[in-house]
Amino acid sequence: MTKKDECLFVVTGGPGAGKTTLLAALAALGHAVMPEAGRAIIRDQLAIDGAALPWRDQALFAELMLNFDLRSHGEAQTGSTPVFFDRGVPDSIGYLRLCGLPVPAHLDRAARAFRYSPLVFAAPPWREIYAQDAERKQDFAEAERTYEAVTAAYCDQGYELVELPRADVETRVAFVLERVRGLASDG
Template sequence: MPVQRAAITGAPGAGKSTLLAELSRRGVATVSEVARTILKSAGGMALREEDPLTFADAMLSAQLVAWDDTQIEGPVVFDRGFPDIAGFLRVEGLPVSDAITRACNEYRFEGPIFRAPPWRAIYTPDDERIQDWEEAIASDRAVCAAWRGHGYALIDLPMVSAEERASFVLARL
């Protein structure tokens, strides 16, 4: 069985990381969100705030490494993907580079793309999630448009527990 890369996209704070943790607990290979890793590193938050274009390039580089590291058989579920980087730039009002567009077109996810819709009841900002509720909704719109613009159909996740969401995802992998 070849690798089947799937992704979870959508609004910040909509339960993506919690869902990935549950999928991992059930034995599914997962890839953490590269942006969060960068934001947690020294200077990561400043880079995002002061130079979003370079931050996007850093996300692209990290996403490419994560992609190359998933040469396994079976499903792998990513917390976000290349089109999320394009969506980030659009939210910031910045142009999407040719390199990011090329990555969106050349590195194709074979598996389903799940969308975690904005979910007010569980949304909580944290040290890396700095968007307010309105910005989270705008981010969701932008990343979903980017995925759709690159030819993907999105499957909305139900607003249920992480365990139920994981069962929903597993039934579709």
């Protein structure tokens, strides 16, 4: 892990747990944010009637997510301030495990090579804010299973998970920034 990797902060969790809302609020405050791969890929694949959709070809969808996340990781290396990610490389491992599919060796190598801050923020399942839409077809039970799968993948990769509070976005932003500042002052 490089010193720069320590400034790359992932927000992970199941769908519909407020990750994207949190990251939008961080971006509005001027923080660098990398978008979620899954939603971008689903939008693109729907537009072209492509095969890399989670309800058509889960392995191909995971491969495109990996490529998207590797590119995002590389782009984040050019700055000198913290960058917040809507998911990261280990999320693809969790996704494949959730689907009962094997994790390819190159994905495991990528998760070990492309590192983030050791502290990962986990947005827990939150029924009160959960909603399905055109890109989010999972029911709440699957959202809960996704949370378990992706957080386990981060733990397996040696990350420390900090669960976000089930609270309004301002409280979540303050929670994240306080921990990030705490890490900076410890370093």
